[in-house]
Amino acid sequence: MNIKHIFFDLDHTLWDFDRNSELTFSQIFKEQNIQLKIKDFLEVYMPINLNYWRLYREDKIPKSDLRYNRLKDSFESLNYTISDDLINKISEDYITYLPSHNYLFEGTIEILEYLSKKYKLNIITNGFEEVQNLKLQKSGIAKYFKEIITSESVSVKKPNPKIFEFALKKANAIPQNSIMIGDSYEADIKGALNFGMIAIYFTHNKNKESGVLSVNNLLELKNYL
Structure with missing residues (x-):
């Protein structure tokens, strides 16, 4: 990849x-x-x-x-x-x-440290504008991300292709060299795949979807990236 x-x-x-x-x-x-x-x-x-x-x-x-x-x-x-x-x-x-309240999932800091040395990291979130930036700042992970794209700033929500188009344009990226990582199969995975991106499904031990790259723990991302 x-x-x-x-x-x-x-x-x-x-x-x-x-x-x-x-x-x-x-x-x-x-x-x-x-x-x-x-x-x-x-x-x-x-x-x-x-x-x-x-x-x-x-x-x-x-x-x-x-x-x-x-x-x-x-x-x-x-x-x-x-x-x-x-x-x-x-x-x-x-x-x-x-x-x-800012608990992060196990391995979050470690995987962001690891990935940030090799890739440009960004956020695409459907969460409310007024709280997402605060979550990133107060949890100490804002520093890892180049662009923070919220659905409210684009006026559409994942899986709408317009939010992926906006995010990639802002990050100066193209679908072929971009990957989406998220927990929602509908919003994150299908949305990204339909836009031509690669996607990795963070399943939290839920049932895996056939034909989709997936991880149960964030540190498993090292197997792909």
């Missing part, structure tokens, strides 16, 4: 979103005296959140609906009475507090 440019997803790929999200909700529930066990809440919230992110990615709902409805539906599923004002407060606090 004649690779010169690597494009990483951020959440669930380098930045441990689930762990940091749990810490954020724990902080908020304690502050607001919400009488629910975090584990019980997250069991309901996580699939609801994933579904709303899919709708958001497909441009079927705006960001405001994603941020409010994922909380409202979760509390309703648990039969927990809560005011709209408090849901909105939690929604705002969640975005504010989230970047202050």
Whole structure:
């Protein structure tokens, strides 16, 4: 592979979103005296959140609906009475507090150190503009990346080819010498492959897709790069 440019997803790929999200909700529930066990809440919230992110990615709902409805539906599923004002407060606090928790996946720093000596590294993320840059800075990994491309800055989301086109143009790269690494088969892998890039699927021990390069641990990237 004649690779010169690597494009990483951020959440669930380098930045441990689930762990940091749990810490954020724990902080908020304690502050607001919400009488629910975090584990019980997250069991309901996580699939609801994933579904709303899919709708958001497909441009079927705006960001405001994603941020409010994922909380409202979760509390309703648990039969927990809560005011709209408090849901909105939690929604705002969640975005504010989230970047202050910065656990990275095992091997993140080591693999970025290794790859940055050989390739130009970049980020393509569907996450919210206002928090993604903070996550990168506060976790100490911003220094590794040349370009940070957020879906909000391009007004389209992965797997839309326009975000890959924009990212490669900004990085002065072409599909043939560029690789995408991410955890979403739909957004990261299919999106990149359809644009003519190479892609590596970070599976987190999920089922591997046939015919697709994949790793279970970030350090396994050394086998390919």
